Each structure stands twice: as C-alpha cells, then as structure tokens.
Amino acid sequence: MQEKPPHKFFRWVWFLDRIQFWHKDDLVHRRYADAARSLAVPKDHSIWKKVRTEEADYKGAHSDIVEFFKAFQKACHKRNIPLRAFEFVRTAERQQELYEKGFTKAQAGFGAHQYGMACDCIVGHLGWSLSKKQWACLIAIGKEVARRRNIKIDSGYDWDFWDPAHWELEGWKEMIAPKQPDKPYKKNKFYDIKTGKLHEIE
Numbered sequence: 384m385q386e387k388p389p390h391k392f393f394r395w396v397w398f399l400d401r402i403q404f405w406h407k408d409d410l411v412h413r414r415y416a417d418a419a420r421s422l423a424v425p426k427d428h429s430i431w432k433k434v435r436t437e438e439a440d441y442k443g444a445h446s447d448i449v450e451f452f453k454a455f456q457k458a459c460h461k462r463n464i465p466l467r468a469f470e471f472v473r474t475a476e477r478q479q480e481l482y483e484k485g486f487t488k489a490q491a492g493f494g495a496h497q498y499g500m501a502c503d504c505i506v507g508h509l510g511w512s513l514s515k516k517q518w519a520c521l522i523a524i525g526k527e528v529a530r531r532r533n534i535k536i537d538s539g540y541d542w543d544f545w546d547p548a549h550w551e552l553e554g555w556k557e558m559i560a561p562k563q564p565d566k567p568y569k570k571n572k573f574y575d576i577k578t579g580k581l582h583e584i585e
C-alpha cells in the first residue's frame with residue numbers, strides 16, 4: 384500500500400494541471416498528478432538499498448546544504464520517491480572536466496560544488512531521465528522543504544542553463560568571499576573533509 388501524499392501537495396499539483404499548456408510531456412503524463420505518482424516506487428523495491436546517503440557523501444559540504452538535502456530526502460522518501468544525492472563536493476579537476484564536456488557552465492574555481500555549497504539530487508530508479516512534469520513535482524517538494532526550514536536555496540530548474548538536479552545555497556559567493564569589515568559576517572559551518580566533523584570557519 385502506498386502512502387498518500389499530504390493533501391496540500393496534491394492541491395498544488397492539481398493547480399498545475401489546470402494552468403498547464405499542451406506539451407510533449409503529455410505523451411508521458413497527461414497531468415502533473417500522474418507525473419507525481421510515477422515518481423513513487425514500492426518500499427520493497429531493490430532501489431531503496433541504493434539511495435542511502437553516507438556521511439562520506441557530504442564531507443566538506445556546508446551544513447545548510449546538508450540539512451536541506453536530508454530534509455528533502457526525508458520528504459521524498461515519505462512519498463515513496465527514492466531521492467538520492469548524486470554529488471555534493473567536487474574537486475577543481477572534476478569541475479574543469481565537466482566544464483570541458485559541457486555539463487556545467489562553471490569553470491574550475493567558479494562552481495558552488497567546489498566549495499561544498501551545492502548538491503545534485505536525482506531519483507534512484509530514473510536518474511536524470513525525468514520528464515519536465517516529473518522534475519516540476521520534485522522541485523516543488525524541495526522548495527517547500529527549504530521554505531519551511533528557512534534555508535535560502537536556488538534550484539537549477541529555474542536557470543536558462545537548465546540543470547534541474549542542481550541545488551545551491553543562495554549567496555554562496557558572498558559566503559566564500561574574504562571577510563569585509565563593513566559587512567556583517569555570517570559564520571560558516573562546514574563538514575571537515577578529513578574528519579567528517581562539523582566546524583566553523585571565520
């Protein structure tokens with residue numbers, strides 16, 4: 384028996400169905416509600432063993448992005464959507480490699496992943512192969528989670544360079560910038576890459 388998503392979520396999905404335009408997605412899911420349902424898999428499916436997040440996955444990431452991901456994952460798992468993190472922190476070499484392949488707009492030194500300020504979230508059994516409507520439903524859950532927790536976050540779904548799996552902390556560039564005496568400074572908490580412990584950076 385699948386768990387029923389909270390009523391409010393479906394009200395939002397039904398709203399999208401009323402305002403939608405004719406789209407090629409209609410061949411896959413006629414309505415957003417169908418797309419949302421298609422993301423769910425039964426709890427005894429083998430994919431659930433593969434979507435667990437280990438501490439090693441988010442070592443070096445900012446505590447806010449980790450908190451967001453954990454809450455996002457919990458909210459999805461509650462709805463039987465096997466969300467998982469593909470990648471948090473990236474090395475400069477890997478960022479440059481992805482840039483050269485055209486997977487990212489950011490060159491080494493310019494991407495949020497390199498500073499542990501971003502996370503790519505995908506759905507276990509589908510990976511990146513979600514329809515536009517499926518992404519829209521997933522992103523709606525993520526944004527609601529961020530709003531409730533008051534975590535300021537940007538979704539790559541809203542960008543011209545469409546990257547719907549990507550989430551990054553709003554204003555991360557200011558967070559990594561050197562301390563400026565005229566600006567109030569927010570302490571940054573990071574998971575240490577070596578020890579995995581949370582520590583603050585001034």
Ligand SMILES: [Zn+2]
Nearest residue numbers: 501502503549
């Ligand atoms: Zn990303």
